[in-house]
Amino acid sequence: MVAGPADATAEGAAHGRRRKLAAILSADAVGFSRQMHEDEAGTHLRLRSSREIIDRLVVEHDGRVVGSAGDSVLADFPSVVEALRCAVDIQQVLRRQNAAFPPEQRLEFRVGINLGDVIVDGADIYGDGVNIAARLQQLCEPGGILVSQTVHNHVRGKLDFAFEPLGRHRFKNIPEPVATFRVCLNGSGAPSPKRPKHPLPHARPVRITAALLLLLALAGAGLWFPGRALLGGRHEERVAPAGPGIIAKPVIAVLPFANQSGDPSQEYLSDGITEDLIAALGRFSSLRVVGRGTTFTYKGKAADPARIERELGARYVVEGSVRRADQRIRISVQLTDTRDGLLLWSERYEENLADVFTVQDAIIQRLVGTLAVRVTRAEQGRALTKPPGDLAAYDYVLRGHEQLARRTRSGNAEAREFFRKAIELDPTYAIAHVGLGRAYFDAALFGWTEWPAKALQSAREFAEKAVLLDDEEAGGHVLLSWSHEFEHRFDLAKAEIDRAVELNPGDPEVRAQRGSIYLASGDIDGAIREFETVLSFDPIHDPVWADLGVAYYLDGRPQDALGILERNLGRRPDRVMAWAVLAAASAELGHTVQAQDAAARVLKLNPFFAADDLAALYAQPDQRQRLVAGLQRAGLP
Structure with missing residues (x-):
């Protein structure tokens, strides 16, 4: 009943x-x-x-x-x-x-x-x-x-x-x-200072005069909206001393770039590049960026690194100059460690000007990606020299990523421990959840676990947790994108990675993953564009070299594939996929001995290699057929 x-x-x-x-x-x-x-x-x-x-x-x-x-x-x-x-x-x-x-x-x-x-x-x-x-x-x-x-x-x-x-x-x-x-518990009845930032709506200036008028109007109102269409922009942040529970991230100060054009009317260009760089670096949740209102007080003044560290609390300082002559622009930039005055990196960019804003955006994108990579490597070096008792959640995350990059079973296990310790210190630290999810994903992908399905489920759960904790942390969306791509759910993978690129277009990892999705789903032109962008940020980004070689081969460019894969294998001779595509490209070019040698290396590294298994990673039938034909021509089963 x-x-x-x-x-x-x-x-x-x-x-x-x-x-x-x-x-x-x-x-x-x-x-x-x-x-x-x-x-x-x-x-x-x-x-x-x-x-x-x-x-x-x-x-x-x-x-x-x-x-x-x-x-x-x-x-x-x-x-x-x-x-x-x-x-x-x-x-x-x-x-x-x-x-x-x-x-x-x-x-x-x-x-x-x-x-x-x-x-x-x-x-x-x-x-x-x-x-x-x-x-x-x-x-x-x-x-x-x-x-x-x-x-x-x-x-x-x-x-x-x-x-x-x-x-x-x-x-x-x-x-x-x-x-x-x-x-708000600060007793003032007003919100306490807070780290999260939100997009600011603004229109992209289409003419130089409009940009100048906008700059003057906003300056007069005491406002300034950093960035343009590519960068989106967030509220800039004044750096305050880290208190209990706040991740002690490295502080970076971008000083106003000097106008070396000999023309005061070009000042808007050097200021605009500085503004865009501050906004773009602010998108990296692993960095804290000194706000524009503070750094622009140093405009036109000589400021040595020790003074910047003392007055702004910055560990790194970025300085540069802009020179425009006729239809060419030259930008010089350098990154310095303020504690010892050591020059960590310098570069010069020179471009022809067609659309000043398009060129400016392209340079900023390359510049910010390179700076983020250089600072991260410097911070990893610091974390590795710290005694265990002095490690904070941020240091554990850096050590975890350093172990992940080894791509070994023992390194993966150690990385998981570092990320777990970071989460134990701060359960709300989204990046630590991303790192642990990435470690589980790699464990399943490379066969370092007896329960790959459970590891993939854990990776997805940590990705979802990271997005829940901080929807504006691009890493969580990247990890979700990996999960969807692994299951060949390309529409979902693209949606997640597009969100990540929207959040941080200058992050090499984000752009590399978008290239990977393009490659797997059959958009070869898009994949090549993304991979070449990543290498402009980080020329030694190892996984991208191999992926770009595959993209060149599938695009009918075996000679380009051969060149980039040979350079990649010179640094990482354990890459089975790179050797396999190198064999296919060599065979297509008629380099029979090189093709046979490469095929032998493939079978030595993986005696169970099968051409169909590698081709199955790619969605388009014609691309799978091209790859299988090339591999078999090289003598691979």
């Missing part, structure tokens, strides 16, 4: 289950596992003291603790106003308590609050209302409070707190995106 509504109600009551509307508070300690590992007894005492404070304040605000596991707390309240008051009191009292401890011993809590319908089962509560509170807590910064739209609507005008809107976020297993607000 099927139970009717009355029967169902009676059955639920008999088992102690009922529904109610409640304000749910979810709290969790940041870095608890790390502190327990370093000082178990002391951390336990600090946690117990924090829990006593939290439990007492929950009761004082008419709430009840309905769940706790180690360093986490779940409580519900009949009043959403009291739930928020309780959360604010918790953070203020814990902040005073933490002031007595050094930063590495402070237990800071993240708090999320939601108002929703829940199932009450004895002493426990369940439902989407609880899940959303927990997801908000996971997004929150240490020592902060995040609330949902429903909470904000109910308390607005009733409490003397300011709220900062953070946009809508998609949470796992929650069908609709949730509008999120941060409670």
Whole structure:
């Protein structure tokens, strides 16, 4: 017999289950596992003291603790106003308590609050209302409070707190995106300084006079919108000292480029390049860029690296000059380490001017990609020299990427450990989640795990988590794109990678992945364009050399393929695919001995190599047939 509504109600009551509307508070300690590992007894005492404070304040605000596991707390309240008051009191009292401890011993809590319908089962509560509170807590910064739209609507005008809107976020297993607000706790009623940046709408100037008028108008209004069509732009950021819970990323200062044209009317060009470079570097979440308003105070002044480090806290400084003569433009640039004054890199770009803005965008794109690569390598070198006890989450991520680049089973396992340690130090660090997902993806791809399907699932989950934590971090979209490409779902892969390119067009990894998707889906022209762009940023980007060789071969350019693959294999002689395509290109050009030697290397590296397996990586039948024919002509099965 099927139970009717009355029967169902009676059955639920008999088992102690009922529904109610409640304000749910979810709290969790940041870095608890790390502190327990370093000082178990002391951390336990600090946690117990924090829990006593939290439990007492929950009761004082008419709430009840309905769940706790180690360093986490779940409580519900009949009043959403009291739930928020309780959360604010918790953070203020814990902040005073933490002031007595050094930063590495402070237990800071993240708090999320939601108002929703829940199932009450004895002493426990369940439902989407609880899940959303927990997801908000996971997004929150240490020592902060995040609330949902429903909470904000109910308390607005009733409490003397300011709220900062953070946009809508998609949470796992929650069908609709949730509008999120941060409670400002700096005591001023205004939002505290915050790192995330948002696009600024602006129109691209199409004429030089329009650009000058726009610059003058915005300067007069005290405004400036960095970037143009290619770069999109975000709010620039003034660099502040890193506090507890903030990733200590390297700071880079771009000083105003000097106008060496001998014509003051060309000043707009050197200023525009500086502006665009600041905006483009600001798209890299691994960097912190000194804002335009600060660096332009150095315009026309001599500033040595030591002074830049002392006054701006910058680890790297970028300087340059712009010279325009008739229809040619020359840009010189250099990157310097401010701590020792060492010149890390310098380059000169010279172009013919057809459309000044098109040329400027192209140069900026190459320039920013190269700078990001150089700074990352310098930072990896620093991280490798640090003793383990001094490593922060950022350092662990750098070490993890260095191990990933080795492309070995042991390096992959070590990379995973580094990324896990970074996440343990800061669970909201999106880049660390991307790194761990990338490690799982590589483990499945290269056969370094007994459970490849499980590894691929983990890679996707970490990618989704990264996007959830920070939708503007391009790496999460790149990893999702890899997952879709691996499953030959090219439309989804393209959508994710296009989003990543939109976020950061100057990132070599982003452009390399778009080239990979173009190559696999059959857009050979697009693949070549993307791969050549990456090599203009980073000439020793090893994976791209092999992919570009394949693209040249499939485009009917065996001689170009041969040249680039020979250079790639000179550095990385373990690349099976590179040797295979080298064999095919050599055979097509009539270089029989070279083709046979390359085929022998393929079979030595992979005795189970099959031409059809390699060709299956590419979607277009005619390209698969061309590749198989070339491989078989070289003597490969």
